[in-house]
Amino acid sequence: MLFDMSSVLPNLLEITIWRCNRCLNLPLFSHLPKLQVLRLDVVTSVEYIEDSSAESLSLSVEGSLLNGRTQCKASTAFFPCLKQLILFDLRNLKGWRRPLQQNKSMLSFPCLSKLSIGICTNLTHMPLHPVLEELELKCVTARLLQQSMMGSDAATANFSYSSYLSKLKVIHIDTIIDLVSFPEKGLHHLSSLEHLSISNCPNLVCLAEEGLKSLTSLRFLYISGCDMLNSLSKGFTHLTALEELEIKECRELDLSKNAMELQCLKSLRVLKINTMPNLSSLPDGLQHITTLQFLQISSCCNLKTLPEWICNLTSLQRLEIFECPQLVSVPKSLCSQSIAYSLEIYIDGTDKS
Numbered sequence: 001m002l003f004d005m006s007s008v009l010p011n012l013l014e015i016t017i018w019r020c021n022r023c024l025n026l027p028l029f030s031h032l033p034k035l036q037v038l039r040l041d042v043v044t045s046v047e048y049i050e051d052s053s054a055e056s057l058s059l060s061v062e063g064s065l066l067n068g069r070t071q072c073k074a075s076t077a078f079f080p081c082l083k084q085l086i087l088f089d090l091r092n093l094k095g096w097r098r099p100l101q102q103n104k105s106m107l108s109f110p111c112l113s114k115l116s117i118g119i120c121t122n123l124t125h126m127p128l129h130p131v132l133e134e135l136e137l138k139c140v141t142a143r144l145l146q147q148s149m150m151g152s153d154a155a156t157a158n159f160s161y162s163s164y165l166s167k168l169k170v171i172h173i174d175t176i177i178d179l180v181s182f183p184e185k186g187l188h189h190l191s192s193l194e195h196l197s198i199s200n201c202p203n204l205v206c207l208a209e210e211g212l213k214s215l216t217s218l219r220f221l222y223i224s225g226c227d228m229l230n231s232l233s234k235g236f237t238h239l240t241a242l243e244e245l246e247i248k249e250c251r252e253l254d255l256s257k258n259a260m261e262l263q264c265l266k267s268l269r270v271l272k273i274n275t276m277p278n279l280s281s282l283p284d285g286l287q288h289i290t291t292l293q294f295l296q297i298s299s300c301c302n303l304k305t306l307p308e309w310i311c312n313l314t315s316l317q318r319l320e321i322f323e324c325p326q327l328v329s330v331p332k333s334l335c336s337q338s339i340a341y342s343l344e345i346y347i348d349g350t351d352k353s
Helices: 053-068 142-150 234-238 257-262 282-288 307-314
Strands: 014-018 037-041 048-050 084-088 094-096 114-118 132-140 170-174 195-199 220-224 245-250 270-274 293-299 318-323 346-348
Touching: 014 053, 037 094, 195 282, 234 257
Parallel strands: 014 037, 037 084, 048 094, 084 114, 114 132, 132 170, 170 195, 195 220, 220 245, 245 270, 270 293, 293 318, 318 346
Antiparallel strands: none
């Protein structure tokens, strides 16, 4: 397309392109003055969203068409109103613009609040997104995750590094196969982050302490399908605002080694533990979490006992235990009249309250 779309579609608010597998080149969307939502879904042949040389040509042509003059706009904002960007199954996508040696400008979305990228396994770099509020990455590379977190080019684009992503509240990470360690750098400015989920990262070994200790606003943490994760980070001691923690299908994780990390979760209300064969007893650190209201344990095949101190969790309102075949009894005091009147107990689906 040899002209800026803003000259013919100036009021366009939303664009969806779906299942255009043979499409090799896309129109120049970035100058649409009112565009708020852009979805590219199963556009598998595209390698670059924009071509820098094509943009230069389009602006030149546009200039020649404006009132018969041969001057073009001095500057055009990059996606001036875009709030949501969804890229799904652009498996051949390499970057936003085709790299040109003479093109040194740094691209940045000025208003983007939600970014979702899935099945873009060749993509390693995106334009900056300093005011992002929600980030979802699925089936991408660890390199893209690192670049998205760090904003390594923020200084080049005249952003304060300390304020970059300071509005980010939600991060979903799913199926990043080459992720070994949750990024140690680039998280210290995520002061507003409230929700973090990490799923299906089979080579993730550790959650680095340096990467977690600044997440003082984090309220919800979900970890699932990380088979190589063998211990929680000492960074958990800094998660003082955490209210809900769910750990699922982390088969190498032994929570008995993390008593100190757990006892520091002073705001925790909900704890769910699922499919953890190394769990033989509840970690002692839990007895110090007096705020805990809901405890669920399921599919832990080697859980054998419940500790007597579970009766000391005075805020506990609901206890659920499912599919734990080695567990043969519970503390008698747990079912005493003084406790049972305020506590719902379900063991293998049977109401014991």
